[in-house]
Amino acid sequence: MIQIDNVEKRFGNATILNGVSLHIRRGDVVSILGASGSGKSTLIRCINGLEKLNGGDIRIGGLTVTNANELAEIRKNVATVFQHFNLYPHLKVIDNITLAPVEVLGIPKAQARQKAQELLDLVGLADKQDAYPAQLSGGQKQRVGICRALAMDPSCLLLDEVTSALDPEMTSEVLDVLADLASNTGTTLIFVTHEIAFARKISNRIVFLDEGRVRVDMDKDQFFSEQGGKQDPRIQRFLDKMDSK
Template structure:
């Protein structure tokens, strides 16, 4: 069913001007609900992320954090509400008279070009060499010439410390090296928004620090907007401009990392942090 954005003042504001006196959000969740059958995973979720900021989502397993990233990557569709990216609807498209209606697959393919995601599992193409893994999407999705795509891929492999693995296959790499390739592959799409979903959870403990250090460097040296789901609280404290604490599909507390980690207001936040720190 079509949604009239003028029926919802919050949607109208996020789509146009943002909160008065504040820069408009690059990403905005407006009254977003996600259900799987009768199970409500996200319950009328409202939050925004400003351009260039790094926001970390923390909370217990099953609280809806990864679902947020999957909705942004258009791997799942919202049940209710609207997601906005850069002032335009992501989850919906505008009809001829301006009303919002569920987005077509063609629309979604175009909308998600601004967004890159690094998953828990590396999801590399096993039959392709490292260089090909990084070049594939820029060539076939963005239409970049192979020469330009290869030059960019080699730059990124140098950035992630794997310039000597150009001709290796994923099976010849360690888990940490495969995740570095996955990060380079996401960056090859030149995303405005980078989604990080527990990117160290599949790694052996001794490989975690190297991947987190790489992500710290990317956060410090680029203007990419980041949304990160992680149980690595030290990493969250280091890179975040804002931390959101989730429980049962809702944000129950948000603030700068020094506030959330040192002086949280909610008992549930304190309880969670005492279990993971």
């Protein structure tokens, strides 16, 4: 579904992505791991066209991210949830969710509203549809952000450190929602995360970035096995450090 071929991204003299290639199948649940500065979030931003490539190519469903006309079509099928909620403060929760389906996809407002209500029920926020973002906790805001992305009925969902700004209790709320999503839909999910236990629980595949390169691309069980990813000293150090936090 997603073909990433020899992608390079530089900021000034700093090379952030250095020849990254990945082919992600439809329905994959992929966790992207790596130390801070390894290029994880930049890769997500390249996939959805928020960063221009310095080299290589990304194709999603046969469409090219670097083609402006095709990128507009890609964004109808690929949704992103960021670590910051970016909800419109002047809009009620349900209006935050229905805005893009109505304005971008042309879905009738009543239909978009019904879908939004179903999504809010899915994430345990059915009673918050008429609340404003300022009336929500951080975990609730992030769940609304997930609903807003799902309201576009995406074939692929990109999630960039969606729990990094949350306290442990709120993190648990959001991870439970995402685990259910991974189990119960055919949506392709790509996570950037430091939540190792979560990655182990929901992923079928682990990609480990190191200094802008793909160091490992493995089946989840193989990655966490003593005979697989843990044989790599760099990965073992990373996992030990994460376990000690």
